[in-house]
Amino acid sequence: MINYPNGKKQKLNESKISSANRGMNLENDLNKTNQYYLDFNIANIHKKPTPIQIVHVDYPKRSAAKITEAYFKLQSTTDYNGVYKSCAIDFEAKECRGKSFPLNSIHKHQIEHLKNVLQHGAITFVIIRFINYDKTFFVLAKDIIKFYENKENTRKSIPFSWFDEKCRVIPYNLINPVNYLKIVDELYF
Secondary structure, eight states: OEEOTTSOEEOOOGGGOOHHHHOOOHHHHHHHHHHHHHHTTSOEEEEOOOOEEEEEEEOSSGGGOEEEEEEESSOOOOSEEEEETTEEEEEEEEEEOSSEEEGGGSOHHHHHHHHHHHHTTOEEEEEEEETTTTEEEEEEHHHHHHHHHOTTOOOSEEEHHHHHHHSEEOOOOSSSTTOHHHHHHHHHO
């Protein structure tokens, strides 16, 4: 409820808050959600750091060290992993601005990683936010792998309509912006 100085009151409809007004991107929203899960002992899920090799650091003064040259050590796998209800969770998160999701946004080694994690019984998925449509989707890894590996498919992107038909929308709220565990509960528990 919003109370205005002129005495008017208006209900706050969190589902109508646009991503433009949120002031946060998907990664920030996920980190806030994961912190909520951790604070309330719901799950332990963290963003994986990208492995880099530092080559050169400038030290103008001790408190202002600056990395000036670094390289990726290894190809990264997925963005997040952790544990929920005694199950391993592993997922990738992507944002896109267009009317379709470019397949080159997910690399071959990430698809291989998702397949491997699935083989070992983990709960694995991809979270994709379409900024222009103000929708965030929960995509089962098996579905995106199937689309990615379809030899008959000549598309270089997945249309928004595919997500709208096959995937679940993760509703936004202020406290827990990307409550993906609600969908995990519905699908797995």
